[in-house]
Amino acid sequence: xxxxxxxxxxxxxxxxxxxxxxxxxxxxxxxxxxxxxxxxxxxxxxxxxxxxxxxxxxxxxxxxxxxxxxxxxxxxxxxxxxxxxxxxxxxxxxxxxxxxxxxxxxxxxxxxxx
Amino acid sequence: xxxxxxxxxxxxxxxxxxxxxxxxxxxxxxxxxxxxxxxxxxxxxxxxxxxxxxxxxxxxxxxxxxxxxxxxxxxxxxxxxxxxxxxxxxxxxxxxxxxxxxxxxxxxxxxxxx
Numbered sequence: 257x258x259x260x261x262x263x264x265x266x267x268x269x270x271x272x273x274x275x276x277x278x279x280x281x282x283x284x285x286x287x288x289x290x291x292x293x294x295x296x297x298x299x300x301x302x303x304x305x306x307x308x309x310x311x312x313x314x315x316x317x318x319x320x321x322x323x324x325x326x327x328x329x330x331x332x333x334x335x336x337x338x339x340x341x342x343x344x345x346x347x348x349x350x351x352x353x354x355x356x357x358x359x360x361x362x363x364x365x366x367x368x369x370x
Numbered sequence: 371x372x373x374x375x376x377x378x379x380x381x382x383x384x385x386x387x388x389x390x391x392x393x394x395x396x397x398x399x400x401x402x403x404x405x406x407x408x409x410x411x412x413x414x415x416x417x418x419x420x421x422x423x424x425x426x427x428x429x430x431x432x433x434x435x436x437x438x439x440x441x442x443x444x445x446x447x448x449x450x451x452x453x454x455x456x457x458x459x460x461x462x463x464x465x466x467x468x469x470x471x472x473x474x475x476x477x478x479x480x481x482x483x484x
Contacts, residue, residue: 297476359404
């Protein structure tokens with residue numbers, strides 16, 4: 257399917273477990289982003305990537321790890337999940353000009369940490 | 371630090387009304403501003419993108435304006451319909467050193483009643 261996809265769409269995990277959220281885009285966009293959305297905080301940037309093998313921290317990176325070995329994939333790993341990481345996670349991408357193009361979002365992953 | 375504010379937080383109107391959603395930002399140094407729509411439990415859908423050099427953009431019944439000097443944008447929805455019910459998010463792409471990402475407002479929740 258064309259566009260940006262995320263998996264899984266829903267995930268329940270226990271405190272302390274490692275969990276990886278997947279993001280895949282088919283446009284060959286250079287830039288990819290991970291956000292979390294929480295009531296009262298809105299959308300906050302976790303990590304972003306300008307190209308394969310280039311990543312950088314956003315506003316709330318603690319407890320998260322990212323990698324980008326291929327342009328089309330940008331997985332987000334919670335190394336040891338905590339209840340405060342219960343949230344809805346959105347992946348996004350934007351075109352090669354970076355600053356001028358629209359940003360497109362995936363459908364989200366709803367993560368619950370018990 | 372760039373901050374984005376959306377007023378009102380919630381709005382309820384009868385079908386057929388024209389309405390305006392407001393977005394303000396604290397730093398006028400932006401590349402562009404993007405309006406999104408988010409349906410409950412869904413991802414973000416891009417509605418309109420206004421570059422910093424533009425004053426407005428139109429798509430169907432939607433018109434977005436940008437006054438960069440005053441730090442304001444409005445989203446005008448003509449002849450509202452129940453299907454317009456959703457949360458509308460405004461986001462700016464600040465000019466800064468390094469990679470530039472979106473700063474979001476917390477959204478306006480719109481309910482259009484039949």
